[in-house]
Amino acid sequence: MRISDSERFVDSDIIGRMEKLRYAIIGAGALGGLYGGLLARAGFEVHFLFHSDYDYVVEHGLRVETKLGDFHLTDVHAHASASTMPPCDVTIVGLKTTLNHLLDELLVPPTRDGGLVLCLQNGLGSEDACVAVVGPDRVLGGCCFLCSNKVGPGHIRHIDQGRIVFGEYGDRAIDVSSRVQRIADEMQSAGIDAHTTDDLPKTRWKKLMWNIPFNGLSVVLDASTKELVDDPDALALAESLVREVHAGAAACGVHVPEKAIATTIDVTKVMVPYDSSMRLDFLAARPMEIDAILGNPIRAAAEAGFAMPRVESIYRQLKFLDRGRHRSTIP
Amino acid sequence: MRISDSERFVDSDIIGRMEKLRYAIIGAGALGGLYGGLLARAGFEVHFLFHSDYDYVVEHGLRVETKLGDFHLTDVHAHASASTMPPCDVTIVGLKTTLNHLLDELLVPPTRDGGLVLCLQNGLGSEDACVAVVGPDRVLGGCCFLCSNKVGPGHIRHIDQGRIVFGEYGDRAIDVSSRVQRIADEMQSAGIDAHTTDDLPKTRWKKLMWNIPFNGLSVVLDASTKELVDDPDALALAESLVREVHAGAAACGVHVPEKAIATTIDVTKVMVPYDSSMRLDFLAARPMEIDAILGNPIRAAAEAGFAMPRVESIYRQLKFLDRGRHRSTIP
CATH class of the missing domain: 1.10.1040.10 (N-(1-d-carboxylethyl)-l-norvaline Dehydrogenase; domain 2)
Incomplete structure (x- = not known):
């Protein structure tokens, strides 16, 4: 039995749940396209928000070249607007920080039932823009040590590195929480070189x-x-x-x-x-x-x-x- | 009566001499072309060393555009090689420091009877390369606060500023010597905004x-x-x-x-x-x-x-x- 979206996050507790988490990717470029693609390939339900590439991906799918094994996803949960995205357990933000003024509009739909946000943006204090939308308790942060480029519409080329390190943000950044561990476990099961940190700064x-x-x-x-x-x-x-x-x-x-x-x-x-x-x-x-x-x-x-x-x-x-x-x- | 070149510098004393000093310009570009041109216009004997512009200047002369009054020197003491230059009282070095490896060859002829060297090159310690050729006692140094460009062969355009400040170098850089003052006086008489300094550093x-x-x-x-x-x-x-x-x-x-x-x-x-x-x-x-x-x-x-x-x-x-x-x- 599949629980309804509205029941899904009664207490935002994803730790004990048996079923796989549902992911949203905001900014499906070099970073979001790669990690989201790897999760989708492994059978996770991943909803991608595309901008200019939407039509192309709907027609041709998402191609990822990676030393982890090239793959081509033909059946992608692609969205042209965040408003059509379902509530997700984890919303991965791979958007450039220069587009943070859009977060209000883009983050609310996939996180509306209490899902977590994993901010993988570059820089320092980048999580703050996510905190402004969903509050401090639902934001995780991380860094990608990754050489990856979007080389064409719906076409990601991952050329080197690939490690992702993430953890709790702000006052919670003192140990590895169960929710962080759970997400890392799922990522690792999808072949992602995911690591947790108890010291995000x-x-x-x-x-x-x-x-x-x-x-x-x-x-x-x-x-x-x-x-x-x-x-x-x-x-x-x-x-x-x-x-x-x-x-x-x-x-x-x-x-x-x-x-x-x-x-x-x-x-x-x-x-x-x-x-x-x-x-x-x-x-x-x-x-x-x-x-x-x-x-x-x-x-x-x-x-x-x-x-x-x-x-x-x-x-x-x-x-x-x-x-x-x-x-x-x-x- | 004109004294012979060999008698000219018996004691390197240019201070009491009544007649005008004779100048050499090594590097007749934006800087040397302007100051040498102004001296020549005022009736000083100025010998210019040209490189690529030699043939042009012999045929067409030297043109200087300046707010001090444009002028065109048709009868220029132009040299294609330092070896044809006569001994001069003051050799002004306006060469780029990147060409300092040429100074040995270029400085010796005009300074061979004991004349002074006035180094107007950019940078710090630029006089050292001149000192290496003629020794420490005959080198003066200075800076030009000058917007001037060579815009074509034998064609200088002086567009702003123009102050030149010079003085003794090294251990002598503690007061304004009579020889520095004499050169400054001659430059000023030629319309050059020349100033002396007792603190070249x-x-x-x-x-x-x-x-x-x-x-x-x-x-x-x-x-x-x-x-x-x-x-x-x-x-x-x-x-x-x-x-x-x-x-x-x-x-x-x-x-x-x-x-x-x-x-x-x-x-x-x-x-x-x-x-x-x-x-x-x-x-x-x-x-x-x-x-x-x-x-x-x-x-x-x-x-x-x-x-x-x-x-x-x-x-x-x-x-x-x-x-x-x-x-x-x-x-």
Whole structure:
């Protein structure tokens, strides 16, 4: 017997439930398309919200190329509007933070019966926009260490990495809750390299140690990750940025192990040549996640009395480039 | 009676001499072409060393557009090689520092009887390359606060500013010597806005407060000075760089007045839109004066125990861009 949607979340308790959880994907791009696709392939009920790709996916399905095994979903629960989405247990937000003004409209339908939100957006404090819609108790946060691009309509290419690390947000970010564990178990059963964390701030800052230098420099220097690590000066600059972000985290009371500095660089050296999401946004004349990825950490560190002059230098340059591009394309 | 060249510099004493001094211009571009042209117009004997423009200038002369009054010199002492230049009293070096490896060859002929060298090159410690050729006692240094471009063969366009400030270098940089005053007097008589300084390090750092932010940012952000000061983030970044250079100077024991910070920005706001020399070099695929303008000040400050992280960020970016450009143009 299938319980009705209205009964489904009487106490928001997903822990003891035997049946599989139902997922919503808000922002079915490089990130949402991959993880949602993997869950759907494994037999989970996954509802995808598409924007420009809706018609294409309805007709042709969703194609995912991944070293986990290419697959093609022909029967996709595709939605052109959040209003047609059913209530879901877990709504994964893979939308760019530059579109957060849409969250009010997009998050309410799939979470209307008390479902959880898993915010996998880039940056620091990105969960706050979800909290503003559903309140603090239903928001989880996480980071994806992932090289994946949307290469065409309904067509995702996952080229390297793939780890997702998530956990409770805010005051709850002190241990791994049962609900977090349950979602991680389901993801792992779908072949996703999912991990839990009892220290989301550490996870976020650790990702910022990569995102700030490599997203930022890839735009201001118009270069792939490989071009950056292959050049002695770009590499030295990237390393100094990684160190500065590491120190910024410490100033905010977040102690990322020292060895993560070297690991961040080493991982990038052996990574396949990759265009960061910010560079792709820049090249495609889309807004860049400058404030989520650089502005918020700068402000958080500044509030703790710590300046990040190198990061700020890149931040100002990105703001200039972003503004200049809009100036030329929007007369 | 005209004294012979060999008698001319028996004791290198140019102070009491009644007759006008004889000048050599090494690097007759935007800077050397303007100041040398003004001296020649005023009746001084000025020998210009040209490179690619030699044939053109011999045939068509030297044209200078300036708010001081446009002029056209048809009878120019033009040289295609330093070896044909006579000994001169003052050899003005306006060559790019990226060509300093040529100084040995270019400086010896005009200075062979003991004449002085006035190094007007950009950067910090730029006089050292001249000192290496003629020794420490015959080198003066100075800075030009000048918006001038070479717009065609033998064609200089002076568009704004024009002040030149110079003085003794090294251990002698403690007062205004008679020889410095004599040269300044002659320049002023030729209509040049020439000033003396008893503190050349202060003059150089003051110019670096402009050169580092506005040369550097004009390349990494691909923008004119006007585009930079018109954008709130580029302006904020420029201001923070000016402050950092000001503090770097102080760390090196050079105390530029605090108000120079605001003046540097204010002057640029009212300046005509200008492409810095570094940007012009970059756009023309010529080597940029990255080490003279940024590298040397960074190293000087570091030796004094002071880090300039913002300046270093820009420096690293310039090095990357410079290398990348050569990579693409020289396969």
